[in-house]
Amino acid sequence: MPLWWPLVLSALLFAIGVYGVLVRRNAVLVLMGVELMLNAVNINLVAFDAYFRDVLHGGQTLALFVIVIAAAEIGLALAIVLRVFRTHGHIDVDELRELADRDPVSGPGADQAAAPGADVVQEEGR
Amino acid sequence: MSWVVLLLVALPFTSAALSLYLGHRGELAERGVAVGASGLGLALAAAVAFPHLGDAEPLGRVFASTSAAGPPIELSVYVDQLTAVMLLLAHTVAFLVQVYSLGYMAGDRRYPSYAALISIFTGAMTLVVVADDMWALLIGWELMGACSYFLISHHWELREARAGAVKAFLMTRTADLGLLFAIIVLGMRFDTYRISTIMGEIAAGGFGRDELWLPALLITAAVIGKSAQFPLHTWLPDAMPGPTPISALIHAATMVAAGVFLVARTFPLYLSAPAALTTLGLVAALTMLVSAVYALFTQDLKRVLAWSTVSQLAYMFAALAVGAYAAGVLHLLAHGAFKALLFLAAGSVVHAVGTTSMSAMGGLRDKLPDTFITMTIGFGALAGVVPLVGFFTKDAVIGATWEAALHGRLIWPWVAWVLFGSAVLTAVLTVAYSLRAWLLVFFTPAAAPATFDTEVPEPHEAPLSMKVPLYLLTVPTVLGGLLVAYPELVFGPGEYDLTHPWLAAVMTLLVALTAALVAWQWQRSGGRDPWHPFVLPHPAVDRIYDVGVVRPVEWLARMVRAGDRDVIDGYADGAGIATRGIGWLFRRAQTGNVQTYLMVVVVGACAVAVAAGVAG
Numbered sequence: 001m002p003l004w005w006p007l008v009l010s011a012l013l014f015a016i017g018v019y020g021v022l023v024r025r026n027a028v029l030v031l032m033g034v035e036l037m038l039n040a041v042n043i044n045l046v047a048f049d050a051y052f053r054d055v056l057h058g059g060q061t062l063a064l065f066v067i068v069i070a071a072a073e074i075g076l077a078l079a080i081v082l083r084v085f086r087t088h089g090h091i092d093v094d095e096l097r098e099l100a101d102r103d104p105v106s107g108p109g110a111d112q113a114a115a116p117g118a119d120v121v122q123e124e125g126r
Numbered sequence: 127m128s129w130v131v132l133l134l135v136a137l138p139f140t141s142a143a144l145s146l147y148l149g150h151r152g153e154l155a156e157r158g159v160a161v162g163a164s165g166l167g168l169a170l171a172a173a174v175a176f177p178h179l180g181d182a183e184p185l186g187r188v189f190a191s192t193s194a195a196g197p198p199i200e201l202s203v204y205v206d207q208l209t210a211v212m213l214l215l216a217h218t219v220a221f222l223v224q225v226y227s228l229g230y231m232a233g234d235r236r237y238p239s240y241a242a243l244i245s246i247f248t249g250a251m252t253l254v255v256v257a258d259d260m261w262a263l264l265i266g267w268e269l270m271g272a273c274s275y276f277l278i279s280h281h282w283e284l285r286e287a288r289a290g291a292v293k294a295f296l297m298t299r300t301a302d303l304g305l306l307f308a309i310i311v312l313g314m315r316f317d318t319y320r321i322s323t324i325m326g327e328i329a330a331g332g333f334g335r336d337e338l339w340l341p342a343l344l345i346t347a348a349v350i351g352k353s354a355q356f357p358l359h360t361w362l363p364d365a366m367p368g369p370t371p372i373s374a375l376i377h378a379a380t381m382v383a384a385g386v387f388l389v390a391r392t393f394p395l396y397l398s399a400p401a402a403l404t405t406l407g408l409v410a411a412l413t414m415l416v417s418a419v420y421a422l423f424t425q426d427l428k429r430v431l432a433w434s435t436v437s438q439l440a441y442m443f444a445a446l447a448v449g450a451y452a453a454g455v456l457h458l459l460a461h462g463a464f465k466a467l468l469f470l471a472a473g474s475v476v477h478a479v480g481t482t483s484m485s486a487m488g489g490l491r492d493k494l495p496d497t498f499i500t501m502t503i504g505f506g507a508l509a510g511v512v513p514l515v516g517f518f519t520k521d522a523v524i525g526a527t528w529e530a531a532l533h534g535r536l537i538w539p540w541v542a543w544v545l546f547g548s549a550v551l552t553a554v555l556t557v558a559y560s561l562r563a564w565l566l567v568f569f570t571p572a573a574a575p576a577t578f579d580t581e582v583p584e585p586h587e588a589p590l591s592m593k594v595p596l597y598l599l600t601v602p603t604v605l606g607g608l609l610v611a612y613p614e615l616v617f618g619p620g621e622y623d624l625t626h627p628w629l630a631a632v633m634t635l636l637v638a639l640t641a642a643l644v645a646w647q648w649q650r651s652g653g654r655d656p657w658h659p660f661v662l663p664h665p666a667v668d669r670i671y672d673v674g675v676v677r678p679v680e681w682l683a684r685m686v687r688a689g690d691r692d693v694i695d696g697y698a699d700g701a702g703i704a705t706r707g708i709g710w711l712f713r714r715a716q717t718g719n720v721q722t723y724l725m726v727v728v729v730g731a732c733a734v735a736v737a738a739g740v741a742g
Contacts, residue, residue, distance in 0.1 A: 021721070022724055100718025101718075
């Protein structure tokens with residue numbers, strides 16, 4: 001099997017993942033994009049492992065590591081998404097802008113910036 | 127003995143420090159320290175002074191001296207007859223002022239600093255009169271200027287108090303430069319700063335006429351500023367917003383007397399430089415007339431006294447200018463006594479009435495009997511009424527100018543004639559303004575209060591602590607004439623041509639005539655002001671200073687402030703604004719949308735990859 005087959009597949013998967021991360025507004029779909037990117041990397045690792053006929057199979061080992069870490073990451077990320085849904089009532093990443101750097105006194109959205117934070121406090125205190 | 131002199135200098139400063147340390151801890155402690163220390167000072171001063179009066183050797187002692195390059199600067203004292211009488215005068219008046227202040231300043235919340243400043247003032251004057259080193263003298267001289275600034279602005283809430291203090295400080299301070307330069311010139315010439323040595327060398331001769339004109343004129347400049355002579359005579363009347371005991375201290379014993387003292391101390395220098403004597407004489411002739419005219423018309427009791435001080439100081443300078451050392455010094459002593467009396471009595475009047483304007487006074491003869499008696503004696507001495515001290519010393523001064531005009535060789539006769547005419551005319555004017563002030567304060571029926579809403583307290587006699595100094599001061603005022611009869615008691619044996627019987631008779635006649643004229647005019651105007659209150663314009667030199675000095679300085683200050691605000695601050699503000707602007711620009715990128723950030727990362731990574739591909 002020529003090397004470029006899995007490489008093209010992984011490049012396509014990675015591009016789809018990047019697209020998903022960059023343009024999807026649903027946080028779960030963004031996470032799916034991240035997963036796609038990770039798995040594209042995994043394909044690369046396995047492909048090169050096979051291509052170089054590595055005695056220690058470092059690529060396959062690393063791929064296993066990546067899978068474990070991806071599982072942990074998705075667990076943590078889904079927990080965050082769940083939390084965001086509980087506090088904001090939605091998981092639209094376009095609307096999650098509390099960390100934007102705004103003018104402290106004036107400027108558009110100054111009062112709106114304060115309002116969600118206040119909501120958080122209320123929700124947390126409940 | 128010489129250590130006692132040093133102690134006498136140190137005592138007032140110690141008591142000042144103690145007063146300030148004690149602060150408001152206890153009324154008894156703070157008042158006790160102030161009065162007790164000044165009483166102790168008076169005792170020490172008497173102990174130092176009396177052995178050196180009359181036919182006594184002067185005491186000179188050097189305690190320490192520097193050994194750096196140039197002439198040595200020494201901590202040294204020199205007590206001769208002049209120092210002795212000045213010590214007595216300064217400490218007597220200071221003690222009486224402290225006692226008087228017990229009543230006058232009762233309840234004043236700035237009493238501790240006030241008492242401390244009087245102590246420092248006394249100490250500075252002591253330093254001036256006992257110092258044998260010119261730098262030590264300069265230190266005392268400048269300390270007095272600083273203290274007068276603080277004391278005049280005692281009521282610093284008042285705008286005119288602040289203005290008067292600044293004016294006094296700036297004027298005297300400017301003139302003090304003359305003393306500084308004179309010290310440098312004399313030090314370079316004689317290779318020592320010891321006054322007694324320098325004066326001894328000058329008195330021994332060997333210097334040409336007017337060879338030392340420069341230091342003499344420089345000292346004259348300093349003296350003109352300190353003693354408020356023309357053209358720097360305007361600070362003294364403007365210093366009147368200060369507490370009245372301070373005016374007594376400044377006018378009688380310390381500040382302005384220091385000017386006369388300095389001339390008397392450096393008298394050999396003046397005798398060797400008639401140019402300086404002529405300058406001094408002409409300044410005195412002009413000053414005594416101008417200030418007497420101002421005293422004649424002003425409506426404010428304290429300003430009348432202030433102008434009369436300027437006028438009487440000019441008398442002393444007139445005597446010194448014609449070489450009559452004893453007459454000048456005796457008039458200084460006499461003036462110290464009766465002017466302190468007058469100011470303290472005026473303080474009693476102000477204490478009772480609550481204002482210094484003479485239009486609000488009148489009819490106080492029955493309400494303030496003690497003040498009436500003592501102030502009458504004071505005014506009498508000022509006007510030169512026969513048995514009082516002012517008569518004798520003024521006669522000595524006028525007689526001295528007369529002698530100098532007839533056959534004096536020290537200064538040109540015409541200068542002496544000018545002085546003589548000016549002195550006689552001023553004596554007449556002095557009678558007129560003294561009598562007018564006396565009548566207005568004590569006899570004119572009191573003006574009805576303008577408003578009935580405000581409760582006007584009935585004038586009341588001052589407390590005992592204010593009355594006692596008044597009566598004590600009448601003693602030298604009445605008996606001081608004996609000193610003129612027996613000047614040997616003060617100055618030691620010698621020829622003193624102080625009494626001029628026929629001149630005294632003429633002067634007495636003039637005094638009586640003027641008094642009668644003023645009294646007649648007063649009767650004719652129905653017991654009111656003898657002449658229509660005529661507001662003299664502010665002294666013309668003040669306008670010159672205003673245009674020539676004050677306004678340019680204010681303009682310059684505005685320029686500097688504008689430069690600071692618009693140029694220097696411009697840089698600082700500009701840096702701030704630029705930083706904010708750049709921050710604003712960069713902050714646009716921080717939208718809070720994570721996907722935008724990621725987009726930047728991805729595009730950046732792609733750009734790096736493409737660039738690496740192209741380059742590599």
